[in-house]
Amino acid sequence: MRRDKHLRLLVTYIIFLLAANSFSSLLGEAASEKNTKKGGDQNGDQNVAAVPPAQASKLRYNHYRTTRCSKVESVVTTEVTKRSKRDPTLIAALLRLFFHDCFANKQCDASLLIKKMPKNEKTELHSGSNVGIKGLAFMDYLKTKVVESCNGSNIVSCADILALAARDAYVLASKRPAYPVLLGRLDGMVSLVKDADSLPGARTPINTIVSVFKDAGFTTEEAVILSGAHTIGEAKCKFFNDRLHNFLNTKKPDRTMDPALVEQLKKICPNMTANLESPAFLDQGTRRVFDKSYFVQVTRQRGVLQSDQNLFANAATKQFVTGLASGTEENFLSKFEKAMAKLGNLGATTNYKGNIRRVCSVLN
Numbered sequence: 001m002r003r004d005k006h007l008r009l010l011v012t013y014i015i016f017l018l019a020a021n022s023f024s025s026l027l028g029e030a031a032s033e034k035n036t037k038k039g040g041d042q043n044g045d046q047n048v049a050a051v052p053p054a055q056a057s058k059l060r061y062n063h064y065r066t067t068r069c070s071k072v073e074s075v076v077t078t079e080v081t082k083r084s085k086r087d088p089t090l091i092a093a094l095l096r097l098f099f100h101d102c103f104a105n106k107q108c109d110a111s112l113l114i115k116k117m118p119k120n121e122k123t124e125l126h127s128g129s130n131v132g133i134k135g136l137a138f139m140d141y142l143k144t145k146v147v148e149s150c151n152g153s154n155i156v157s158c159a160d161i162l163a164l165a166a167r168d169a170y171v172l173a174s175k176r177p178a179y180p181v182l183l184g185r186l187d188g189m190v191s192l193v194k195d196a197d198s199l200p201g202a203r204t205p206i207n208t209i210v211s212v213f214k215d216a217g218f219t220t221e222e223a224v225i226l227s228g229a230h231t232i233g234e235a236k237c238k239f240f241n242d243r244l245h246n247f248l249n250t251k252k253p254d255r256t257m258d259p260a261l262v263e264q265l266k267k268i269c270p271n272m273t274a275n276l277e278s279p280a281f282l283d284q285g286t287r288r289v290f291d292k293s294y295f296v297q298v299t300r301q302r303g304v305l306q307s308d309q310n311l312f313a314n315a316a317t318k319q320f321v322t323g324l325a326s327g328t329e330e331n332f333l334s335k336f337e338k339a340m341a342k343l344g345n346l347g348a349t350t351n352y353k354g355n356i357r358r359v360c361s362v363l364n
């Protein structure tokens, strides 16, 4: 179903959007956590679908600590670590799933994972922005491992599992200590293609990208910082081959791309018709490592997607790219972590209708 014809649009921009609270205010909330009641432990049975739509305003760091699922974090970490050793592409896939899920309807509610709606309405997965998205089967697997670790209880939402898996993916790629993740999300019950269609693509103009982020509550700087996830991303030839062979119908390469990079990428994408599905790394410096190298590449006219290079062509975003490229790794990574935390809080205050899905890809 993900391969629907009209999916051919754009795509692979990993983009994400935003929320409301800053990381520090989130930490403040954690401090007052003691007063709140424990999570879904009261009902250890399989069917917690009746949890009322209490919401993310109630997210807290140790949401599951006193439940049968107190080990959820270590279970997710173990499984993500194990699987990504076998399949290193899982890391970028999990970050993309998280970003696209959160950005689509501005809720981190795992709605992206839903394969089928009751009346067969087209879902987020049908959107061009989600063509070729990976990791759905892994999320279903992860859910079964979490339920097992809870002695069979369905207490942890797929939305929380995804937030943790994305954090762990980032930690594995950056080798940074794990940052804390607020938990207690509910799984959404609606997935609509139109929500995902607004995600930026590889050829989306910079102003549109910035405004999509802004609509989600992110600053221009945060839009640039989150774009930094492309440091571990890949894109298929069809999303940038025009820049190598026929930019704006000039039959010439994009002059804003380093000629050496043009030649290098031509080996993967020889012309406008061959190898359209072949992937290239978006950070040609340090590929699967999560670092500031992506920004350094962009300042050297070595961004692969037009949307990457445009960050350096626009005055409003260029200053941030320059700053991130010349700053320390710590500078970029700590900012990225704050932006991720903010992203993860999307939907936290909207009181959407939700439950705890038994299978992440299927509505209860």
Ligand SMILES: *[C@@H]1O[C@H](CO)[C@@H](O)[C@H](O)[C@H]1NC(C)=O
Pocket: 068, 069, 149, 150, 151
């Ligand atoms: C799971 O069930 C086993 C056997 O009944 C019990 O020993 C164990 O403490 C339970 N674990 C949790 C987390 O409830």
Ligand SMILES: *[C@@H]1O[C@H](CO)[C@@H](O)[C@H](O)[C@H]1NC(C)=O
Pocket: 270, 271, 272, 273, 274
């Ligand atoms: C494109 O490249 C492929 C692989 O090198 C080659 O077989 C094909 O003939 C080329 N097509 C055109 C139109 O040049």
